[in-house]
Amino acid sequence: MWFSIDFHSHTPVYKQIKNKIKEKILNNELKKEMFIPSIRVLAKELGVNLNTVARAYRELENENVIKSIRGSGYIVIGINEKDFINNKIEEFKKAVVSCKSANIKKEDLFEIIEDLFGGE
Amino acid sequence: MWFSIDFHSHTPVYKQIKNKIKEKILNNELKKEMFIPSIRVLAKELGVNLNTVARAYRELENENVIKSIRGSGYIVIGINEKDFINNKIEEFKKAVVSCKSANIKKEDLFEIIEDLFGGE
Amino acid sequence: MWFSIDFHSHTPVYKQIKNKIKEKILNNELKKEMFIPSIRVLAKELGVNLNTVARAYRELENENVIKSIRGSGYIVIGINEKDFINNKIEEFKKAVVSCKSANIKKEDLFEIIEDLFGGE
Amino acid sequence: MWFSIDFHSHTPVYKQIKNKIKEKILNNELKKEMFIPSIRVLAKELGVNLNTVARAYRELENENVIKSIRGSGYIVIGINEKDFINNKIEEFKKAVVSCKSANIKKEDLFEIIEDLFGGE
DNA sequence: GTGGTCTAGACCACA
DNA sequence: GTGGTCTAGACCACA
Numbered sequence: 035m036w037f038s039i040d041f042h043s044h045t046p047v048y049k050q051i052k053n054k055i056k057e058k059i060l061n062n063e064l065k066k067e068m069f070i071p072s073i074r075v076l077a078k079e080l081g082v083n084l085n086t087v088a089r090a091y092r093e094l095e096n097e098n099v100i101k102s103i104r105g106s107g108y109i110v111i112g113i114n115e116k117d118f119i120n121n122k123i124e125e126f127k128k129a130v131v132s133c134k135s136a137n138i139k140k141e142d143l144f145e146i147i148e149d150l151f152g153g154e
Numbered sequence: 155m156w157f158s159i160d161f162h163s164h165t166p167v168y169k170q171i172k173n174k175i176k177e178k179i180l181n182n183e184l185k186k187e188m189f190i191p192s193i194r195v196l197a198k199e200l201g202v203n204l205n206t207v208a209r210a211y212r213e214l215e216n217e218n219v220i221k222s223i224r225g226s227g228y229i230v231i232g233i234n235e236k237d238f239i240n241n242k243i244e245e246f247k248k249a250v251v252s253c254k255s256a257n258i259k260k261e262d263l264f265e266i267i268e269d270l271f272g273g274e
Numbered sequence: 275m276w277f278s279i280d281f282h283s284h285t286p287v288y289k290q291i292k293n294k295i296k297e298k299i300l301n302n303e304l305k306k307e308m309f310i311p312s313i314r315v316l317a318k319e320l321g322v323n324l325n326t327v328a329r330a331y332r333e334l335e336n337e338n339v340i341k342s343i344r345g346s347g348y349i350v351i352g353i354n355e356k357d358f359i360n361n362k363i364e365e366f367k368k369a370v371v372s373c374k375s376a377n378i379k380k381e382d383l384f385e386i387i388e389d390l391f392g393g394e
Numbered sequence: 395m396w397f398s399i400d401f402h403s404h405t406p407v408y409k410q411i412k413n414k415i416k417e418k419i420l421n422n423e424l425k426k427e428m429f430i431p432s433i434r435v436l437a438k439e440l441g442v443n444l445n446t447v448a449r450a451y452r453e454l455e456n457e458n459v460i461k462s463i464r465g466s467g468y469i470v471i472g473i474n475e476k477d478f479i480n481n482k483i484e485e486f487k488k489a490v491v492s493c494k495s496a497n498i499k500k501e502d503l504f505e506i507i508e509d510l511f512g513g514e
Numbered sequence: 515g516t517g518g519t520c521t522a523g524a525c526c527a528c529a
Numbered sequence: 530g531t532g533g534t535c536t537a538g539a540c541c542a543c544a
Contacts, residue, residue, distance in 0.1 A: 192515080192516060192517080193516075193517065193518095194515085194516075194517095205519095208517080208518075208519090211517090212518090222516090222517060222518090223516090223517090224516085224517075225515085225516055225517070226515095226516065226517090227515095227516060227517080228516095228517085
């Protein structure tokens with residue numbers, strides 16, 4: 035399975051799909067010019083409706099991240115790394131602020147990061 | 155203003171309300187036995203519907219965080235600090251993992267935390 | 275304490291009050307011509323608002339169960355035993371039907387009744 | 395009609411709905427994995443607002459009795475039979491005590507039960 | 515004024 | 530069509 039959807043998350047499924055694909059591009063799992071899975075294939079794999087994947091792809095196309103090739107599928111164009119990373123950073127900041135207002139100490143957060151980045 | 159709602163967030167308004175109140179209890183802004191704003195008052199202050207606040211309060215009551223006093227309002231009971239903090243930690247972990255898969259370096263995350271906890 | 279109120283019941287408080295008084299009349303705890311507690315006294319005793327007791331008494335007066343004596347209080351007139359008992363029976367039937375649809379056996383119900391009427 | 399609501403009861407409609415569904419599960423009218431009527435369908439059938447059914451279903455989900463399947467509906471998980479039956483028994487006891495304090499004889503209660511369980 | 519429940523109706527995400 | 534959330538507004542019981 036390529037990646038999975040958190041159906042209990044408040045983040046809409048189509049946004050989760052967009053996000054995962056952007057991550058894969060950033061990580062070079064998906065390189066420029068590569069084909070991504072067809073709408074039907076991905077929908078089946080994720081257990082999700084066609085329209086949901088279609089919407090994700092449509093928006094990714096509008097953002098110039100992927101491009102549809104008539105009759106063949108979608109290929110990767112590339113992403114605006116800065117924007118994408120800035121979004122992640124913003125989300126991260128929210129999480130930090132939220133922890134701070136719950137009186138969690140920064141040392142604890144440091145430790146968690148070390149753990150998750152572990153072995154590096 | 156007691157706190158504010160992010161109407162663009164995917165997190166439902168009633169959940170944001172539940173969260174903010176739990177934070178205030180954790181931070182001792184709201185102490186045991188204290189009255190919290192009435193449903194109507196908070197709804198007006200937040201620019202939110204009465205039912206939305208009512209739902210938040212009802213769920214907080216089911217979780218034994220607050221208690222309704224007939225005809226008077228709601229008073230604070232207390233929160234399960236561990237559960238609440240664990241939830242925050244889980245959210246934080248997700249944000250970290252998400253940053254990691256976007257190739258953000260842990261040093262950058264450390265810096266952000268230092269900034270946000272700044273002056274301490 | 276004369277009797278008590280179940281504040282978590284869905285039955286309105288004023289109806290609980292009416293009921294309890296009728297029961298006491300039926301059981302001869304309250305006999306004809308006797309004074310019942312004043313509105314203020316009962317309200318205080320039950321931890322309930324004046325208006326609530328007042329409403330109960332007002333309705334009991336309309337049903338000719340009690341009668342207000344100017345400046346003195348309320349005295350018992352009597353109750354229509356049949357109506358009152360029929361109401362109880364109806365409630366009991368509902369409880370039985372409800373148990374039946376939960377697959378509880380009649381023998382269990384018999385046993386519970388024996389227990390509650392115990393020592394007789 | 396699947397079941398009906400007593401609009402004159404003091405028991406809130408959403409609680410009546412929760413109860414009826416639990417009963418149906420207990421009686422195997424609703425078996426595990428089966429779909430229950432959609433919120434909209436049940437609301438229409440009962441002549442009740444959508445939100446009322448939604449609340450009942452939401453609470454049943456929190457109690458792990460049913461589970462929502464994205465875009466498809468709700469399926470039955472199961473109920474804690476003991477808790478449910480104990481609740482019924484408690485209600486029954488209240489009804490018995492209430493009859494007792496109205497001087498109704500236990501023999502009368504026995505007869506009523508026999509009648510209602512009749513033909514068995 | 516305070517909580518509790520309900521309605522009618524709307525809009526979103528998803529199938 | 531299905532669930533999820535929210536609004537505006539109403540009425541009840543209670544203080």
